[in-house]
Amino acid sequence: MFPSRIWRESKHRYRLEAGKCTKCGKVVFPYRLICPVCGHREFEKVILPETGKLLTYSIIRVAPSQFTDQAPYAIGIAELENGVRLLAQVADCEVDDIKVGMDVRIEFRRVQTDSHHGVLSYGYKFVPKWY
Amino acid sequence: MRDVAVVGVGMTKFGEVWEKSLRDLFVEAALAAIDDAGVDHVDYMTVGCMTSGLFVGQEHLASLMADYLGQKHLGACRVESACASGGLAFRTAFTEIASGMSDIVLAGGVEKMTDISGDGATYALAAAADQEYEVFHGATFPGLYALMAVAHMEKYGTTREMLSAVSVKNHNNGSMNPYAQYPFKVTREQVESSVMVASPLRILDCSPITDGGAAVILTTVDIAKKLGKPFIRVIGSGVATDAIALHSRDDLTTLKATKVAAEKAFKMAGKTIKDVDFAEVHDCFTIAEIVVSESLGLFEPGKAGEAVLKGETGLDGSFPINTSGGLKSKGHPVGATGVAQIIELVKQLRGEAENGRQLKTDPRIGMTQNMGGSGGSTLVHILEVG
Numbered sequence: 001m002f003p004s005r006i007w008r009e010s011k012h013r014y015r016l017e018a019g020k021c022t023k024c025g026k027v028v029f030p031y032r033l034i035c036p037v038c039g040h041r042e043f044e045k046v047i048l049p050e051t052g053k054l055l056t057y058s059i060i061r062v063a064p065s066q067f068t069d070q071a072p073y074a075i076g077i078a079e080l081e082n083g084v085r086l087l088a089q090v091a092d093c094e095v096d097d098i099k100v101g102m103d104v105r106i107e108f109r110r111v112q113t114d115s116h117h118g119v120l121s122y123g124y125k126f127v128p129k130w131y
Numbered sequence: 132m133r134d135v136a137v138v139g140v141g142m143t144k145f146g147e148v149w150e151k152s153l154r155d156l157f158v159e160a161a162l163a164a165i166d167d168a169g170v171d172h173v174d175y176m177t178v179g180c181m182t183s184g185l186f187v188g189q190e191h192l193a194s195l196m197a198d199y200l201g202q203k204h205l206g207a208c209r210v211e212s213a214c215a216s217g218g219l220a221f222r223t224a225f226t227e228i229a230s231g232m233s234d235i236v237l238a239g240g241v242e243k244m245t246d247i248s249g250d251g252a253t254y255a256l257a258a259a260a261d262q263e264y265e266v267f268h269g270a271t272f273p274g275l276y277a278l279m280a281v282a283h284m285e286k287y288g289t290t291r292e293m294l295s296a297v298s299v300k301n302h303n304n305g306s307m308n309p310y311a312q313y314p315f316k317v318t319r320e321q322v323e324s325s326v327m328v329a330s331p332l333r334i335l336d337c338s339p340i341t342d343g344g345a346a347v348i349l350t351t352v353d354i355a356k357k358l359g360k361p362f363i364r365v366i367g368s369g370v371a372t373d374a375i376a377l378h379s380r381d382d383l384t385t386l387k388a389t390k391v392a393a394e395k396a397f398k399m400a401g402k403t404i405k406d407v408d409f410a411e412v413h414d415c416f417t418i419a420e421i422v423v424s425e426s427l428g429l430f431e432p433g434k435a436g437e438a439v440l441k442g443e444t445g446l447d448g449s450f451p452i453n454t455s456g457g458l459k460s461k462g463h464p465v466g467a468t469g470v471a472q473i474i475e476l477v478k479q480l481r482g483e484a485e486n487g488r489q490l491k492t493d494p495r496i497g498m499t500q501n502m503g504g505s506g507g508s509t510l511v512h513i514l515e516v517g
């Protein structure tokens with residue numbers, strides 16, 4: 001994976017920066033140039049809340065090569081407290097303990113290892129809130 | 132707009148076809164369609180293909196396919212909308228004729244998926260999802276549809292048995308299709324003991340990796356009448372998009388692009404779902420057929436799984452779905468799939484479906500639903516006996 005591609009996303013992945021529409025209040029993650037709700041083009045920078053609820057999940061058994069060292073692993077979609085939805089891995093628990101509706105928190109982790117170049121990529125994962 | 136008809140169809144046998152290249156697959160299907168239509172030339176060609184660049188390193192398909200089809204200087208374009216590329220190729224051909232730009236158009240689709248490792252194919256297909264916000268995190272296509280499945284099960288009580296029933300039904304239909312990649316029946320037990328890919332989806336919930344080509348000839352209804360063969364009218368065409376990332380959509384248990392594309396197609400046709408006799412839908416995974424048939428308005432939300440269990444969508448049911456075997460049994464060469472769906476409609480409407488899978492109800496109107504990625508784009512077409 002090319003370094004510029006990772007660098008370009010760093011404000012989202014490392015700092016959880018999102019945009020809040022200054023007209024209708026819609027929070028978009030990642031940044032967009034135009035609000036998908038009202039068409040307004042100005043946003044203020046906000047930081048995503050770090051807690052939310054898991055809406056759905058799946059345990060990936062057949063994994064792409066960048067993730068084979070982690071398989072089986074879970075991915076899920078969570079809705080954060082401000083209504084923003086994200087997809088990420090669900091880590092730090094037995095995959096069998098994952099339930100729809102469980103409280104999760106966002107933590108910074110190694111996400112994948114590019115098998116061709118060995119580049120480590122970091123970003124956010126969900127972990128159970130009790131952890 | 133001019134009235135448009137399908138006058139010829141042709142496809143290759145779907146499967147893992149080592150002896151045939153990308154161009155072989157396309158040209159074989161195209162020649163079969165041209166022969167079936169009995170036309171002596173075409174004015175334009177559309178080529179649906181998702182990602183020949185990632186699968187075999189070949190782009191510029193308009194030129195390559197026109198050349199190998201022996202059509203010097205033919206006007207042609209390649210269109211892409213992930214797994215809906217074939218449906219988009221059909222729609223592009225439809226608008227080309229309806230608008231008066233061309234009289235006879237070949238709409239083809241192709242994908243050569245087995246010249247690459249399994250991991251390479253996973254990578255190529257994942258390009259239809261959001262690279263930075265889905266694929267980066269380890270989401271795979273089975274994984275994304277599994278997220279829909281779990282949400283659907285949670286909200287409506289959809290069961291493992293209902294998912295299995297989709298696979299069993301489609302394999303039963305596909306066992307009668309000589310063009311199918313996997314023309315054999317499977318049992319519920321086989322589905323439920325097959326290898327887990329992304330829970331709750333097992334390998335027998337998933338459509339396969341496939342090589343294949345499919346093509347149809349479209350023309351005006353006036354020209355079709357002069358050709359003197361039975362023709363099938365294209366009475367509705369709808370296309371819609373949705374957020375590419377599944378998590379960016381409001382409802383994980385509905386496919387909104389499918390709903391909107393169907394509304395557009397029904398409006399054009401002046402029909403409702405009640406007027407339609409059968410459908411070919413995009414069952415890339417078993418859960419997809421359930422969610423799609425609800426999004427089309429065929430069943431109330433949460434009711435499709437039960438309908439499949441009761442046999443309502445089987446060959447003898449009140450609304451047969453995927454008489455061809457669907458993507459599950461027939462195979463899913465992604466760029467060809469949308470065109471192959473049209474071919475099954477034409478065969479059923481002509482009364483020519485092979486090996487006993489012909490509907491006995493004398494169907495008059497059929498529809499297709501072909502979608503890209505996890506539902507980020509969808510084509511719906513409605514065809515009627517001429």
Ligand SMILES: [Zn+2]
Nearest residue numbers: 021024035038
């Ligand atoms: Zn706004």
